[in-house]
Amino acid sequence: MSLKHPSVEEFGRLAAELQAADGVELTVETVVQFALQAVWCDYAAVVLITKGRRPQIMALTDPRLADLYRHQIDAGAGPMITALDERSPLLIPDVAAETRWSPQWSEQMLAAGIRSAVHLPLLVAGRPEAVLALYSIKPDAFSGDDLDIAHILAQHGSAAIDSARRVDTLTQAVDARRLVGQAMGILMERHDLDEMRAFEVLRRYSMDSNRKLRDVAQELIETRKLPSTHRARSRIPGH
Structure with missing residues (x-):
């Protein structure tokens, strides 16, 4: 467990970093990197929900996590999917004792050296827009304090992702208007x-x-x- 959880000042700096992050990808990368420092965990990841409501891997602190997510996304089942469907945090104290999902999922997690995990849906207006997942190589690794900090981080992440997506949408709209205006100018001059x-x-x-x-x-x-x-x-x- 972490000897010292982040202070109010450190969360304030995180909020400032998230505000300054350029785009959704950098925003979620900032979230997972802060998670490694804020909560006792060995790995962290964020899966984003796209416009088609299909999960998309956006940030991983270890590339080995990618295959674990792909199997869940392809199967449409697993803790990440459950956290999205139930719109509530999901704690896995010990992967070796877990029976809620397929044996294949447990085998893959144990093969990756993961023994405990927590999945937190990042909600915007009550709608899950992403899932923040924290992983540990030890069973029962997450204390009540760790989970409290993870919840605060999830709230910061939810607000930051919502803001970044709004900015991206506005930027795309402005860019589209500029392109249409240029194309109209060509047609007006030529015809x-x-x-x-x-x-x-x-x-x-x-x-x-x-x-x-x-x-x-x-x-x-x-x-x-x-x-x-x-x-x-x-x-x-x-x-």
Whole structure:
């Protein structure tokens, strides 16, 4: 067990680091690195839930954990999946005595040298957006104090991931608007269109090709041509 848990000041510095982290990936990496110092654990990891609600490995303090997660994700079962489904922390005092999941899961954990673990869903507005997992090579490694600190870390992580995702979404929206504006400018100059008609051309190409508007705009900017496959169905107005 850790001789000394993080102070209020140290958690304050963590909050500042998370606020300054550039993007979701750096945010979760900051969380797992702090977890190694804050809680008595040998490994830590964060699995993020993507837009399709499929778990995605985002940060690992040891690459050997990757296979353990992939098996759970492919099987759709395991402690990480259970923590997500139940939206509550999950403590595994001793992997060797655990019977809630398949024997294969236990064998893989023991083969990796892991004897105890705790999984904490990171909730945003009550919805699980990620899972923070802490692992130890010893059974019964996590004390009540360790779990309290892990809960605080999970709260910081939840808020940071939510903020980072909002920033990423805003950045993508601004970038998409910029690309569409550039593509419209090309169409307006080349085909003597006004803004409304230029946007309608892009929109129709997007619908016909079943592609995002920003992707069609990006291709037009790079090639100076609209997708030839759909040119017959989406004629430029007046041409």
